[in-house]
Amino acid sequence: MKVYVEEFQISTRSREEIVVISEQVEKAVEKSGVKNGIALIYVPHATAIITANENEPRLKEDILNKVRALFPRGAGYRHDEIDDNANAHLANIFLGFHLVMPVVNGELRRGTWQEIMLIEMDGPRRRNVVVIVVGE
Structure with a gap:
């Protein structure tokens, strides 16, 4: 079984925006070389x-x-007393x-219209995206 990890950054420009x-x-x-398995796309924010x-x-x-x-x-929200971004934290938890x-067969299996999106809720920022591909 192969495990491949890659991290890249995305710069957002607005308080709230969607980046494909x-x-x-x-x-x-x-790059992972995995033919069949799964990909985890994770934002550590x-x-x-x-x-x-x-x-x-x-x-x-x-x-x-x-x-x-x-x-x-x-x-x-109580957290807004500290950072004024409680809504962004709540969106992250629930969404x-x-x-x-x-x-x-070596490709991400997406639906016809599916694009992978990062939804920024507290920008602008530089966001890290971690991709872990596991399989054979």
């Missing part, structure tokens, strides 16, 4: 999210608007900071 990272993840899977969905501008706007509605800034996808 599919290409970087696919390159890591290719408490205020960012990893997910997969369609990279359509209006949908990305809808996603950000829904996340803002579910986790509004300045809603009286997720990792994603697992299959690797089949």
Whole structure:
């Protein structure tokens, strides 16, 4: 069994934004040499999210608007007394900071419209993304 680990950085430009990272993840899977297995895509940050969905501008706007509605800034969270980013922490907990996808025949197995996305909730920042590919 092979285990391959790669880490790359993404610079975000806004307080909240969606950045597509599919290409970087696919390159890591290719470099891994794993033919069949799984890829874990993980963001080691408490205020960012990893997910997969369609990279359509209006949908990305809808996603950000829904996340803002579910986790509004300045809603009286206790943590805001320290950092003013409690909503970003809550979004990370409930929406997720990792994603697992299959690797089949040496390629990341995504759905037709699925792109891997980092959702920034407390930017702008430099975010690390860790990709771990395990398999044969």
